[in-house]
Amino acid sequence: MQLHCLGTAGYHPNETRHTSCYFLPESGLVLDAGTGMFRLPSLIQTDTIDILLSHAHLDHIVGLTFLLGIVYQRPVERVRVWGEAEKLAAVQNLLVNECIFPAQLPVTWHAIDANQALGEHLSLDIAGARVTWRPQTHPGGSVAYRIDWPSPTPGSASERSLVYATDTTGATDPEILRWMHGADVLLHECNFHDHQRDWAVKTGHSYPERVAEVSRCVQPLRVFLTHISPIDPISLEQPDPRFSVPCEIVDDNQIIEF
Ligand SMILES: [Zn+2]
Numbered sequence: 001m002q003l004h005c006l007g008t009a010g011y012h013p014n015e016t017r018h019t020s021c022y023f024l025p026e027s028g029l030v031l032d033a034g035t036g037m038f039r040l041p042s043l044i045q046t047d048t049i050d051i052l053l054s055h056a057h058l059d060h061i062v063g064l065t066f067l068l069g070i071v072y073q074r075p076v077e078r079v080r081v082w083g084e085a086e087k088l089a090a091v092q093n094l095l096v097n098e099c100i101f102p103a104q105l106p107v108t109w110h111a112i113d114a115n116q117a118l119g120e121h122l123s124l125d126i127a128g129a130r131v132t133w134r135p136q137t138h139p140g141g142s143v144a145y146r147i148d149w150p151s152p153t154p155g156s157a158s159e160r161s162l163v164y165a166t167d168t169t170g171a172t173d174p175e176i177l178r179w180m181h182g183a184d185v186l187l188h189e190c191n192f193h194d195h196q197r198d199w200a201v202k203t204g205h206s207y208p209e210r211v212a213e214v215s216r217c218v219q220p221l222r223v224f225l226t227h228i229s230p231i232d233p234i235s236l237e238q239p240d241p242r243f244s245v246p247c248e249i250v251d252d253n254q255i256i257e258f
């Protein structure tokens with residue numbers, strides 16, 4: 001399985017990083033639609049694309065407006081956009097408004113929280129993968145996604161798994177930490193330095209010591225830090241004593257094999 005990091009910056013792009021967008025070409029799954037979305041066309045291998053939105057802050061959705069150009073360069077049969085109903089409504093009412101963007105997008109919209117009672121978290125079958133999600137602490141709310149690709153042998157554990165947690169102060173709820181547990185890849189935001197923890201808490205973001213705490217509970221095989229500040233990026237020691245599992249900061253155009 002390959003995870004292509006198309007955009008790894010938080011907030012705004014800089015000379016080397018675009019904003020949040022990740023792509024799993026074998027499944028046609030896109031995680032968030034930041035400015036890195038423009039890199040998608042040459043990587044598409046499937047006839048369908050499914051975009052999972054963590055939330056609707058601009059740095060995670062602006063790339064939706066690039067879709068007209070993306071499907072012009074690489075036509076596909078279908079593009080679905082998934083997210084919480086409230087966030088999808090905001091995108092449709094505000095971003096896809098004639099005053100902001102002049103055309104309708106070639107997508108259909110799918111609420112991940114449709115047909116489920118408050119507090120219930122049903123799993124979704126998207127592009128052959130089992131997709132589940134949990135709410136996170138962030139202004140306006142965001143969700144983390146867990147994607148499990150089933151084993152070809154029925155009844156056995158999933159073959160590959162990925163947790164994507166961005167725009168979050170980092171999970172503390174034991175149920176959510178259990179849900180994240182044992183993923184092959186934990187792709188977690190880390191927008192701030194440890195000495196900026198007050199800012200991180202205030203703005204709903206994470207810092208290395210917080211991500212290290214999460215990863216000690218979750219025990220993924222590997223941790224990748226993303227949503228890197230475009231102005232004052234964090235750094236790690238190699239190996240970094242704060243982390244109990246292998247950890248690295250991802251770069252734009254990096255391909256993670258897992
Ligand atoms: Zn963000």
Ligand SMILES: [Zn+2]
Nearest residue numbers: 055057138167
């Ligand atoms: Zn945000």
